[in-house]
Amino acid sequence: MRKLAAGNWKMNGLKADGVALAGEIAQRAKAEKLGCDILICPPAPLLFPVGAVLAGSPVALGAQNCHANEKGAHTGEVAAPMLTDAGCSYVILGHSERRADNGESDAVVRAKTVAAHKAGLIAIVCIGETLQERDAGETLAVVSRQLAGSLPDGLDAKGLVIAYEPVWAIGTGRTPTIVQVAEVHAHIRQTLKGRVADSDAVRILYGGSVKPSNAQELMNVPNVDGALVGGASLVAADFWAIAQACS
Numbered sequence: 234m235r236k237l238a239a240g241n242w243k244m245n246g247l248k249a250d251g252v253a254l255a256g257e258i259a260q261r262a263k264a265e266k267l268g269c270d271i272l273i274c275p276p277a278p279l280l281f282p283v284g285a286v287l288a289g290s291p292v293a294l295g296a297q298n299c300h301a302n303e304k305g306a307h308t309g310e311v312a313a314p315m316l317t318d319a320g321c322s323y324v325i326l327g328h329s330e331r332r333a334d335n336g337e338s339d340a341v342v343r344a345k346t347v348a349a350h351k352a353g354l355i356a357i358v359c360i361g362e363t364l365q366e367r368d369a370g371e372t373l374a375v376v377s378r379q380l381a382g383s384l385p386d387g388l389d390a391k392g393l394v395i396a397y398e399p400v401w402a403i404g405t406g407r408t409p410t411i412v413q414v415a416e417v418h419a420h421i422r423q424t425l426k427g428r429v430a431d432s433d434a435v436r437i438l439y440g441g442s443v444k445p446s447n448a449q450e451l452m453n454v455p456n457v458d459g460a461l462v463g464g465a466s467l468v469a470a471d472f473w474a475i476a477q478a479c480s
């Protein structure tokens with residue numbers, strides 16, 4: 234399966250930073266054709282300038298969130314059709330930081346996923362356990378529960394990407410062992426059967442402290458179909474090295 238290297242810039246960078254970083258990634262992508270898909274998800278105000286820089290390159294544009302409604306009285310929110318209009322083809326949904334900071338439940342993530350599909354976006358639905366849940370031996374149950382609650386019916390592999398991101402591995406420099414990653418990804422693949430048509434073709438990304446030094450090992454794990462990269466996606470050379478590991 235063609236892997237996906239996705240960069241989540243989170244709430245980082247002003248216009249000049251984003252344009253420079255995206256420009257470097259676009260340049261590398263034009264010069265070296267990789268055998269993976271490459272995606273950049275900047276903060277919402279940077280979607281248009283970054284999209285302009287990526288135009289004509291093989292690098293796709295994505296957003297970090299959308300609202301469940303198509304339009305209306307939701308001050309400060311961004312609707313999925315606005316993201317499509319800005320040139321996005323992907324949207325990250327249910328990131329653990331949004332689940333924690335904004336109280337996003339599985340039901341909310343599910344409603345947002347429906348909205349994203351309606352707008353023609355590919356939803357990257359994030360799931361993953363906390364350290365407390367991992368220590369309590371609840372990881373697989375948590376992941377099952379999040380999948381059951383966050384995924385609407387009628388999905389197919391073209392419109393869906395899953396990102397497994399252990400909360401305790403995000404931005405901490407800690408990663409699960411290869412055996413732990415393999416176990417959870419196999420479990421996700423199994424759980425998707427029956428939930429999603431052509432479930433074997435759904436890309437399941439690993440996210441959480443992916444860096445150039447561990448990317449290849451992680452990408453070699455069965456059912457790991459790419460990476461969702463936070464901190465390392467803010468450094469062009471590091472993100473590119475991870476993309477190379479995905480290809």
Ligand code: PEP
Nearest residue numbers: 403404440441442463464
């Ligand atoms: C993320 O937030 O999606 C992420 C994986 O962050 P980091 O790579 O910085 O751990």
